[in-house]
Amino acid sequence: MAVRKGSGRVLRRKIMPISPAAVEARQYEINRDQVYIDGLKKGSTDLKGITSFEAGGINVAQLEQQLAVKKRALAAFLPKEGSGKQKDKALKEFNQAKAYIEKHALTKEEVGKWPKLDATKNQEYRAAVDKSFNEEVNNPMFRRMCEQLKRAAGILDPTNSAMRNIDNYRRQK
């Protein structure tokens, strides 16, 4: 768990699972780094012997340490499909967050509002900006609910990007 020490307090926060696209990108990087490190350890890397970067001059232990950090990070941030009990709990949290988001998020119509020169006509846009500021961008509860929804979606269906997408829970009007 992410732990931060500061002014004598220790804060524990829930880890936010990353999106399926991010998982894929990270896994690719880890695999590639692993191949490189394996090559260095065996001494069979194609690069060995070339001026100024002999394999012996590379701190393999440090590279392994960095790779281990990447692996741990991926493991920690990887959305994991839950057990039946966990899914039941996640479903409740998902529905709670979804209800909040549906109620407070800008509607699809408001998302499409553009600024207008005419003050009277501009009201709708101003209202959308105010709502976006108060209910979404500067609303800690909205942020928490979005995180809750994404976390719960990760437990219910880790590979489903659409389920995590906040836009899918905006009402039409």
Add this chain to the structure above:
Amino acid sequence: MPALTQANHPDVIQKNLSQIFAVRYGEFKSMIPAIFDVETPDQAIVTELMLGDLGGVQTFDGQIYYDESKQSYKKTVEEIEYSLGIKISKKFRRNDLYGVAKRSAAALADRFRAKKESIGANFLNNSFSTTLTADAVSLCNSTHTSDVGGSSQANAGSSSFSPASVAATRRLMIKYKTNRDNIALDFPDTLIVATGNEDAGLELISSVKQVNTANNNPNVHKGRYELIVWHNWLTDDDNWFMGTKNLMKDYFKFYQWNPVEFFYAGDIDTLTSKHAGYMSCNVSSPDWRPIFGHEVS
């Protein structure tokens, strides 16, 4: 015994591959300078330190009130090395009627360009998870704390890209406080999006009039932001960022210990020439204030 030299083995070394590498490498337009300040460190480990802000200026009533800046959070950035190479045999080179060796050198340059872009873009791709600032939380986070007396602030949201959410995000960023809760002096002026939001971004910042409606009203967003579209390397099409250029240049560092270099050498025993690229770099930011990120999905 005289040393084996390139002059004595001209066919083993294909010098012009380095030129092909250099030309190809230079053709690419990188987004890194648009977002990061590229710096060459003089130590393998760089320590980034946040300083506490000063207090407010006091009225002069015959004496000067002194204040002192305190050290705030710090973090370290380590050099990471990258390399990739190709080997070409003498026989292959002699029979290479289609310029495969040259194309391989160009491909090697492409891979290095791609790697650098990837390192830079992952700074943003991972900004909601593993890209950490000096306060030990992710770059875009709901709870950035201060250890010098300021209150906690947030720079992460979940709103999709729209005129209203851009305006609301700008409003929030303008309200950012320093780490001692003073008014911040820099305002957001940059939008960073992936390919998926390119058209919407261009429409937002470039269109003179409001689009998509019969109303012919001026677009107040026009010219307010610089749009940075990082094709391919920003992995999530929906996520977008608003930044403050001044602060990005102050804090977002692309440390380049060793710029991309092209090496070549001949192995006389196997009559094979080796061609490799090498670089060492890393990215980091001690402060979160240069940016606000929206993780939509």
